[in-house]
Amino acid sequence: MPASKGSGEAAMIKSTQTVISVDNIPITSVLSGDDKRILVDHPVDKDEAVILSLGYKQEFKREFSLMTTFAVSFSVLGLLPSIASTLWYSLAYAGNAGITWGYLVGMIGVLCVAFSMGEISSAFPTSGGLYYATAMLAPPKYKALLSWLVGWSNYFVQVTGTPSVGYSCASMILALVQIGNPNYTYETWHCFLLTIAITAACAVIASAPTKWIAYINTAATALNLIFLFISFIVMLAGNNRTSQGLPRFNSNGYAWELDNFTDWPDGICILMTFMAVIWTMSGFDSPFHLSEECSNAQVATPRAIVLTATVGGLLGFVFQLAMAYTIVSVPDAINDELGQPYIAYLNQIMDQKKVMAIGAFAVILSFNMCFSCMIAASRVLFSYSRDNCFPLSRYWCKVNNVTRTPVNAVWANWFIGSILDILMFGGVAIDAIFSVGAIGSFISFTVPTLLRITYARNTFKPGPWNLGKFSAPCGTVACLFVLLMIPILNFPQYRGADNTPDLMNWTVVVYWGSMLLVLIWYYVYAHKIYKGPKSNLDRDAVISGTDAKDVINAVISANRNVKFGPKGSDPEKSSGQIDNKDDEKKPEKVEIVG
Incomplete structure (x- = not known):
């Protein structure tokens, strides 16, 4: 220079x-x-x-705006498929209370986490923001260790997101096949191969240029809103409850009623249903990972985070409220041989043609959600590899010369996700990738917030979008909420003799076991090469x-x-x-x- x-x-x-x-x-x-x-x-x-x-370095083209960034994150949120996928943790734990007032209470804690993240993203608008912010806000002695753990925790969320959504999409497709063809016999390997095919197609889309991705996700967001609205109207106005001799809607008492299907007290039961809202809402961090591709990132990124969380949370609540007022039998929906509570619920209140049509909406949106998750995951792997946080980092931090996107990172994540999908042959073990998405995301989301309101409370430089005097109260509620939920998210539905291996909550093995290995790896070797985030600018460019x-x-x-x-x-x-x-x-x- x-x-x-x-x-x-x-x-x-x-x-x-x-x-x-x-x-x-x-x-x-x-x-x-x-x-x-x-x-x-x-x-x-x-x-x-x-x-x-x-x-x-500025390596991406900044072709995302506030609305296109919101489009990606709203697609990652995938309200309809997310709700359909997580009914096992809301409806199946607490009945209608899990999708009504339980969801509403849990959403308050989630929104505090989202608002606090928005403030952090404005101060550190980089695709590796969560772990970068952790390093900048932590005591110097611990910045490498804490950023290492936050980075890996968030990566576990990202790398499990695509296979979990792909599995959910495949499950809904096969449930619809069973409705259309009663002679069809479900086999686990059918679901596995279909999941691999779905995620491979999503990887192709996620490898496209930024401008193409922006257009695709804008269309996907429009479909999200249109299909959600049509499904909502058909559930309320087009159900066949009256032909079954039932009133058009359930009573208020039934729609908000708590049915405890766990072996835990009612209070613990409701807290356990928060896993559904946490997993459903975890996609609001996507704008953070896209901040290096967004114009006016210090303002647009936090706005997209808050917009995703608030709009997604409210629409999700209203949609589930419609379910609670129209469902015929909660136990039958949970235990139906279709193996998919949402499709089973539709089957209770609609004829076959409507079930196929509304179910197809959920499948399409689930596919949209899948490739959006893959986009976010690739940016995380790219940004962390830029700082040598992963094995073979030099390959994952490359930007493709043609598409100007991290194509290597996309396909690396697809390969790892395909291996994780083998868990479906272990029965309930596949549910652990959903639990990882909940617990891993909110731990990584909250650590920089905790540092911001404690150690760095006097040194933090807020960006142009900040919470002002509400920063500390909001951050405190967010941290307390996550601290409460960390042990709860590890609880199994049943306890004692009822907690058999096929019903166990495998989060304690999949997430905490993985984090233990990461910690051991850090102390054995990684601490020698990883010192926290580092600049990738040319040496003679910094003077x-x-x-x-x-x-x-x-x-x-x-x-x-x-x-x-x-x-x-x-x-x-x-x-x-x-x-x-x-x-x-x-x-x-x-x-x-x-």
Whole structure:
């Protein structure tokens, strides 16, 4: 780069030279505190200035807006397929109470987590935001360890998201096949192969260029809202309850009634149903992982997070309320031989044609959700590999030259997910990938929030979108909610002699066992190579403040005039045009950003 390394040495100046003063950008980064300046040979906008100051190159095209980012996260949320997939943890635990007031109470804690994450994302708008923020907010002695654990916890969420959604999609398809063809015999290997095919197709879509992905997810979000609305109307106005000799809707008492189908007290039972709302709502972190592809990221990213959580939460509650007022028999829906409570519920209140049509809506949206999950997961693997957090990181942090997306990371995640889907041959063990998605996500979501309201409460630099005086109260509620739910999410439905191996909650093995291995690996070897987030900028692009002054001095020494900003302004904090009297057609320029 053109900077000189000593006070009398001249420097070569390119036609355009931008100097970014890291400490003057209102963020905390791996480059902060050392009077670092970054030199680039082109003009930069605000988004690029921020990501460079965080220590990373601008490698993606910023082709996502607020609405297209929201489109991806809303697709990841996948309300209809998410609700259909998690009825085992709401309806099957607490009856209608699990999908009505239980869901509503759980959503309060979830929204506090989402709002706190929005504030964090505005301060650290990078695709590895959760673990990057953890490293920046943690005590220096523990930043590597804590960011390592948060990074892996969040990655476990991402890598299990696609296979769990793919499995759910395949299960609904096969349940519809059973309705359409009573002679069909379900086999586990049918579901496995169908899941692999679904996720492979999703990997192809997730490998597409950013602009294509933005268009596809915008269409997917429109389908989400349209299909959700049509399903809602048909459930309420098109059900056949009256032809069964039943009233059009259930009574208030039945719709909000608690039926405890667990071996635990009622209070614990309701808390256990929160797994459904936590898993359903966990997709609101997707904008964080797409922040390096979003314009005006410090504002658009937190807005997309909050918009996803609030809109998704409210629509999910209203939709499940319609289910509670129209379901004929909760026990029959749970125990139906179809093996899919949502399809079994539809079968209770509709004729076969409507069941097939409304069920098909859930299948289509589940497919949309699957490739959206894969998009988010690939960005996580890419960003963490950029800091050497994974084995073979040099392969997963590559951006494809054609699509400008991390294609290697997409297919690596697909391969791992395909291995995880083998758990379906273990019966209930497949449910563990849903539990991992709940517990792993909210632990990784909340650790930076906990650090922000404790150790870093006086040093945290909020971004342009922040909670102000509500930051500490909101963060406290979020942390207490997650602290309460960590043990609850490990509870099995039954206890004592009733808790047989095929009914056990395997989260304690799948999630905590994996995290234990990650911790052991860190202390045995990884601590030697992983020191926390690191800059991937070229070494000669990052200079000290003195060298930055030499850049300007070199231009002046070449008999060119430097015109700075407003009269009396500090040259180090201004932008200026360098007049080239010899060649007015190609004026050279030094922009001081920050």
